[in-house]
Amino acid sequence: MKLDSKAPEGPLAEKWTKHKFNLKLVNPANKRKYDVIVVGTGLAGASAAASLGELGYNVKAFCFQDSPRRAHSIAAQGGINAAKNYQNDGDSIYRLFYDTIKGGDYRAREANVYRLAEVSVNIIDQCVAQGVPFAREYGGLLSNRSFGGAQVSRTFYARGQTGQQLLLGAYGALNRQIANGKVKMYTRSEMLDVVIVDGKARGIITRDLITGKIESHSAHAVLLCTGGYGNVFFLSTNAKGSNVTAAWRAHKKGALFANPCFTQIHPTCIPVTGDHQSKLTLMSESLRNDGRVWVPKTARPGLKAADAVNIPESERDYFLERKYPSFGNLVPRDVASRNAKYVCDEGRGVGTTGLAVFLDFSDAIKRDGEATIRAKYGNLFDMYAQITGDNPYKSPMMIFPAVHYTMGGLWVDYNLMTTVPGLYALGEANFSDHGANRLGASALMQGLADGYFVIPYTLGDYLAGMPYEKVSTDRPEFKEAIDTVQSRINKLLSIKGKKTVDQFHRELGLTMWDYCGMSRSEKGLKFAKEKIQKLKEEFWSNVAVLGGAGELNQELEKALRVADFIELGELMVDDALNRSESCGGHFREESATPDGEAKRKDDEFAYVAAWEYKGENQPEALHKEELIFENVKLTQRSYK
Amino acid sequence: MKITLKVWRQKDANSKGAFKTYEHSHVSQDMSFLEMLDVLNNELVQKGEESIAFDHDCREGICGMCSLYINGRPHGPLQTTTCQLHMRSFKDGETITIEPWRAKAFPVVKDLVVDRSAFDRIQRAGGYVSVNTGGVPDANEIAIPKKIADEAFDAATCIGCGACVAACKNASAMLFVSAKVSQFALLPQGQPERKERVEKMVAQMDDEGFGACTNTKACEAECPKGISVANIARMNREYFSAITSSYEVMAKGGGD
Ligand SMILES: Cc1cc2nc3c(=O)[nH]c(=O)nc-3n(C[C@H](O)[C@H](O)[C@H](O)COP(=O)(O)OP(=O)(O)OC[C@H]3O[C@@H](n4cnc5c(N)ncnc54)[C@H](O)[C@@H]3O)c2cc1C
Ligand code: SF4
Ligand code: FES
Numbered sequence: 001m002k003l004d005s006k007a008p009e010g011p012l013a014e015k016w017t018k019h020k021f022n023l024k025l026v027n028p029a030n031k032r033k034y035d036v037i038v039v040g041t042g043l044a045g046a047s048a049a050a051s052l053g054e055l056g057y058n059v060k061a062f063c064f065q066d067s068p069r070r071a072h073s074i075a076a077q078g079g080i081n082a083a084k085n086y087q088n089d090g091d092s093i094y095r096l097f098y099d100t101i102k103g104g105d106y107r108a109r110e111a112n113v114y115r116l117a118e119v120s121v122n123i124i125d126q127c128v129a130q131g132v133p134f135a136r137e138y139g140g141l142l143s144n145r146s147f148g149g150a151q152v153s154r155t156f157y158a159r160g161q162t163g164q165q166l167l168l169g170a171y172g173a174l175n176r177q178i179a180n181g182k183v184k185m186y187t188r189s190e191m192l193d194v195v196i197v198d199g200k201a202r203g204i205i206t207r208d209l210i211t212g213k214i215e216s217h218s219a220h221a222v223l224l225c226t227g228g229y230g231n232v233f234f235l236s237t238n239a240k241g242s243n244v245t246a247a248w249r250a251h252k253k254g255a256l257f258a259n260p261c262f263t264q265i266h267p268t269c270i271p272v273t274g275d276h277q278s279k280l281t282l283m284s285e286s287l288r289n290d291g292r293v294w295v296p297k298t299a300r301p302g303l304k305a306a307d308a309v310n311i312p313e314s315e316r317d318y319f320l321e322r323k324y325p326s327f328g329n330l331v332p333r334d335v336a337s338r339n340a341k342y343v344c345d346e347g348r349g350v351g352t353t354g355l356a357v358f359l360d361f362s363d364a365i366k367r368d369g370e371a372t373i374r375a376k377y378g379n380l381f382d383m384y385a386q387i388t389g390d391n392p393y394k395s396p397m398m399i400f401p402a403v404h405y406t407m408g409g410l411w412v413d414y415n416l417m418t419t420v421p422g423l424y425a426l427g428e429a430n431f432s433d434h435g436a437n438r439l440g441a442s443a444l445m446q447g448l449a450d451g452y453f454v455i456p457y458t459l460g461d462y463l464a465g466m467p468y469e470k471v472s473t474d475r476p477e478f479k480e481a482i483d484t485v486q487s488r489i490n491k492l493l494s495i496k497g498k499k500t501v502d503q504f505h506r507e508l509g510l511t512m513w514d515y516c517g518m519s520r521s522e523k524g525l526k527f528a529k530e531k532i533q534k535l536k537e538e539f540w541s542n543v544a545v546l547g548g549a550g551e552l553n554q555e556l557e558k559a560l561r562v563a564d565f566i567e568l569g570e571l572m573v574d575d576a577l578n579r580s581e582s583c584g585g586h587f588r589e590e591s592a593t594p595d596g597e598a599k600r601k602d603d604e605f606a607y608v609a610a611w612e613y614k615g616e617n618q619p620e621a622l623h624k625e626e627l628i629f630e631n632v633k634l635t636q637r638s639y640k
Numbered sequence: 641m642k643i644t645l646k647v648w649r650q651k652d653a654n655s656k657g658a659f660k661t662y663e664h665s666h667v668s669q670d671m672s673f674l675e676m677l678d679v680l681n682n683e684l685v686q687k688g689e690e691s692i693a694f695d696h697d698c699r700e701g702i703c704g705m706c707s708l709y710i711n712g713r714p715h716g717p718l719q720t721t722t723c724q725l726h727m728r729s730f731k732d733g734e735t736i737t738i739e740p741w742r743a744k745a746f747p748v749v750k751d752l753v754v755d756r757s758a759f760d761r762i763q764r765a766g767g768y769v770s771v772n773t774g775g776v777p778d779a780n781e782i783a784i785p786k787k788i789a790d791e792a793f794d795a796a797t798c799i800g801c802g803a804c805v806a807a808c809k810n811a812s813a814m815l816f817v818s819a820k821v822s823q824f825a826l827l828p829q830g831q832p833e834r835k836e837r838v839e840k841m842v843a844q845m846d847d848e849g850f851g852a853c854t855n856t857k858a859c860e861a862e863c864p865k866g867i868s869v870a871n872i873a874r875m876n877r878e879y880f881s882a883i884t885s886s887y888e889v890m891a892k893g894g895g896d
Contacts, residue, residue, distance in 0.1 A: 066705065069763075070698075131824055140789075141780050240699060277675070389669070452773045546691070555685065
């Protein structure tokens with residue numbers, strides 16, 4: 001298989017304009033003859049479904065929550081980037097492009113990233129027109145902040161609820177199309193397979209989560225906007241329902257999966273308190289602007305935050321400031337996370353589990369006063385106090401890294417099409433724009449770019465070449481897919497084993513976290529692969545799923561998702577094994593500089609690793625898309 | 641901690657439900673309320689009993705998916721969402737009663753899960769600004785006084801959880817509907833459709849079978865996002881001027 005990125009030729013700044021002109025159009029009167037399935041109603045899915053409905057296509061949209069407004073995008077806090085240069089501080093499309101490709105450690109496609117930066121400005125216009133209440137200055141114009149160490153202020157925000165406000169804007173646009181009859185919305189409906197007819201994606205199989213009914217839906221094209229797979233780690237900052245099933249099923253039907261091992265671990269999350277922990281809560285990384293990260297110089301197991309104040313300065317190790325004097329506590333996410341892990345591995349972690357480090361505001365409070373700190377971080381401090389029962393104004397916070405985002409995903413070309421014709425992937429579900437590491441405030445931007453401003457153009461090009469005829473769901477391809485789904489469900493219900501789905505999921509998560517998390521080695525990864533294979537066997541012989549198929553059955557929903565996570569876990573390990581370089585969020589212990597920092601190997605690994613499914617228990621085949629950099633010079637990161 | 645739980649169990653929408661009592665001895669203060677239920681559910685499954693169905697997703701207090709009527713209060717004793725409630729808010733040995741939201745417009749689906757699609761239908765009736773993708777002005781061409789923008793934002797933070805309805809003895813949805821109406825009544829982008837929006841959304845709200853406002857502010861007291869009843873007053877004014885005045889009067893800001 002030859003991977004063709006379809007990235008247009010020509011100067012970077014003209015590629016998208018030229019490409020749009022070359023794309024075929026569907027006549028306005030003919031758009032209603034095409035049906036499009038959009039799975040997912042997060043920022044990517046809601047914006048795509050609404051925009052395609054406005055153009056005149058017949059859209060069917062799906063989500064597993066009870067309302068499209070509850071997609072995981074709702075939880076994004078910090079903000080969304082756009083190269084508006086409203087602050088007159090030297091931002092430009094090129095600078096946003098450059099920062100994003102560099103931030104991704106040069107593992108993304110230049111053309112895609114440039115387009116993302118280019119349409120970022122339209123996103124803000126669109127959202128404001130919808131009535132999204134972004135933060136404003138006293139003069140009435142939009143406010144910006146600098147985010148994640150960026151040198152310019154290009155982040156637009158709505159207090160700490162940017163994702164919510166953007167999603168409600170897109171949800172409004174979607175609702176308008178539902179009311180107009182152009183979009184039909186299926187809530188509490190989970191896609192369990194994609195249907196391929198004559199080599200093209202022509203439909204999906206879903207399960208109605210209330211009645212358990214398995215249904216077929218046919219269309220001319222299928223868009224997967226189903227989010228990321230961070231929950232493969234069980235504990236992550238993702239919503240509990242976030243899953244890989246849609247993408248994984250597509251993968252097993254021929255869509256290549258790209259860079260699965262590229263995951264992002266966020267340094268400032270609230271630590272685990274015990275075995276009951278069900279998810280992790282992110283604290284905005286802006287906290288590192290004023291908080292100082294430290295652990296005791298010598299191990300003090302079980303040290304509580306309240307007792308930390310009694311540890312004299314001379315016995316504290318401000319390890320980020322010590323190792324990275326010029327960036328200090330503001331080193332990028334992966335560096336901060338990894339170093340927290342190292343000090344905990346040394347036994348110097350704090351709190352009851354020993355898996356936490358302090359984030360201390362006492363100096364900032366002494367310097368600026370409590371009122372100033374409250375004005376800046378009041379809501380975060382309150383949230384922390386509510387969850388932990390500790391008062392961060394009086395004693396340091398405890399933080400620990402957590403899985404936050406997945407850069408890997410379904411491989412797509414410049415048109416966002418996967419390797420299956422007619423099957424597209426948008427938003428976090430694809431691999432496209434963030435390389436090996438995502439910059440803060442750029443996921444919201446990408447989801448909305450894909451949905452509002454890319455797919456409305458590129459989908460037309462594909463549909464223009466398709467006959468209007470619908471395929472019937474009576475065709476054998478649909479029947480076969482239904483049978484597969486049904487027998488999978490029956491199998492899960494018939495095992496009647498001893499271990500709960502959550503127990504399997506936790507075990508998988510722990511293995512992934514220990515061996516395919518912040519720091520990876522060949523030995524560890526090989527060990528993890530064996531463990532995952534055994535876990536898969538055990539799952540299919542000893543999982544306990546009670547209840548029936550024809551009813552609301554949350555254990556069954558989880559079991560179907562965890563079964564796919566286990567398989568994905570193995571592929572992530574394979575991908576991490578193959579990539580014996582350190583880059584972005586992927587740190588390979590064998591590829592480090594003498595002082596232990598990440599070492600990228602551009603001559604060997606400047607490619608996208610795209611994996612092809614080859615059948616049950618067969619090794620997957622690796623395909624490489626070489627990355628060609630015509631505009632940026634590859635440099636090694638240094639934060640010393 | 642040890643607690644006793646009295647939980648509403650109901651097989652499906654058509655079956656009759658009843659309370660079932662569980663002794664739960666593996667509770668720690670650090671657990672969130674939903675984690676406490678996770679632990680119980682895992683124990684139930686291991687004993688061969690079906691787990692208790694409840695809605696949740698983000699577990700960060702923002703998606704609005706979790707619900708639960710806990711000891712007679714929506715989202716329990718604190719003014720927050722159930723997912724943000726922790727067991728340290730309860731006493732060792734306490735008996736905790738858990739019911740689904742009770743409202744005609746929110747039928748029970750199973751156990752503690754209810755159908756809140758009525759909220760979506762109300763939003764669909766007009767809770768948006770009718771602009772298509774593309775062809776909109778530059779974002780900074782619309783200047784909005786910060787005070788207005790902040791007020792609109794406060795209204796826009798509603799998470800659509802339905803606690804306001806569950807808290808109200810008439811099961812009124814006024815707080816929820818007024819939050820959206822207010823957001824757009826305040827913002828310049830909302831002006832062109834101001835009249836139709838409030839008329840259509842209120843009409844849909846009535847069709848769904850939500851009750852009339854009791855003026856007791858029970859909704860505001862239980863709203864996890866602190867949505868103010870001032871929005872209800874604003875919606876009443878908006879509605880009144882919409883049905884009594886011509887469009888032009890309203891567009892000039894009449895009735896506010
Ligand atoms: C706590 C947190 C804070 C964040 N903050 C920021 C931030 O400040 N800035 C930023 O840029 N990014 C942020 N991110 C990242 C960003 O929120 C996500 O990457 C982005 O919202 C993903 O959007 P999406 O549309 O691709 O997918 P999602 O929002 O995850 O939506 C997925 C959709 O797919 C549906 N779905 C999934 N599987 C199926 C299936 N099998 N069948 C049917 N439907 C299905 C779901 O119902 C849902 O509607 C944050 C992430 C987290 C976790
Ligand atoms: S107004 Fe408050 S209680 Fe009612 S739905 Fe919105 S957030 Fe929930
Ligand atoms: S689970 Fe999302 S608000 Fe509680």
